[in-house]
Amino acid sequence: MRRHVFLQVVDAISNHDEYFRMRLDATRRRGLSPLQKCTSALCMLAYGTLADFVDKYIRIGETTVVECLQRFVKGICEIFRGEYLRRPNNEDIQRLLWMGEARGFPGMLGSIDCMHWEWKNCPVAWKGQFCRGDHANPTIILEVVASQDLWIWHAFFGTAGSNNDITMLNASNVFNEVLLGTAPTVQYTVNRTQYNMGYYLADDKYPDFAIFVKTISMPQGEKGNYLPDDKNQRERM
Incomplete structure (x- = not known):
């Protein structure tokens, strides 16, 4: 996937679902970025990797990766259904x-x-x-x-x-x-x-x-x- 397409997807999914936005925890520490969450979801979709494999270089727990994947797929369908997931007019x-x-x-x-x-x-x-x-x-x-x-x-x-x-x-x-x-x-x-x-x-x-x-x-x-x-x-x- 080209860089500008990936960034467009990240921006669209972040505006659609606040789960992908960077948040602060109770200790005021920054959480996971939208890039990390979207990258983990795309890695599983593109390469068929396991959830715990992504943790090696993106530093995301297994349960969080699975949740990212589920929300990512749902968000992509809701955002781009009218433009891409349809028959040609x-x-x-x-x-x-x-x-x-x-x-x-x-x-x-x-x-x-x-x-x-x-x-x-x-x-x-x-x-x-x-x-x-x-x-x-x-x-x-x-x-x-x-x-x-x-x-x-x-x-x-x-x-x-x-x-x-x-x-x-x-x-x-x-x-x-x-x-x-x-x-x-x-x-x-x-x-x-x-x-x-x-x-x-x-x-x-x-x-x-x-x-x-x-x-x-x-x-x-x-x-x-x-x-x-x-x-x-x-x-x-």
Whole structure:
């Protein structure tokens, strides 16, 4: 996180919740600063560290760190929900379309993909449904739609790691508006053909729907040229 963004978050959370402001105790000694409290919360969120680990260099007790984390997450949701934690409106869509067209992708609304988040303390009884062959440890899947400037306007988290991108897509609500016919109209022209529905960049794991545009592989060696026939055919398309 860049310095000016971090300081903006610290200032916003301090004005929203007086818990993050520096206070004096009964002996008139200064307490923890807003920087210390916000740093401890962000360390746990970013790196998944334990509460007592932060005490080594920030000098905050374990119970205080846990309380900082809870208040920090609640405050961030209350402060920035209206600006960031929402689906794009018409103005946002026009900005996303402009960004995509400037990069050679007219009609693109963002990139969609899934990642596996390791669950270290997964209960033993649940490991069967949260494990998959290509991951050694239990995981939880996060599905995200992000723009080029890293604005994540859709996040679906919590599905067991034994699932894949297709089952995640069936479970999430990312395309509910499209299915209900209430999605904003997106119009663009490619090769003198007009389209009325935006699309998302995706990898080859996603189905061949009109709303997905996949990458086209360019093999750089002999190994890349020897692919299964069905995959070679899709790439030539």
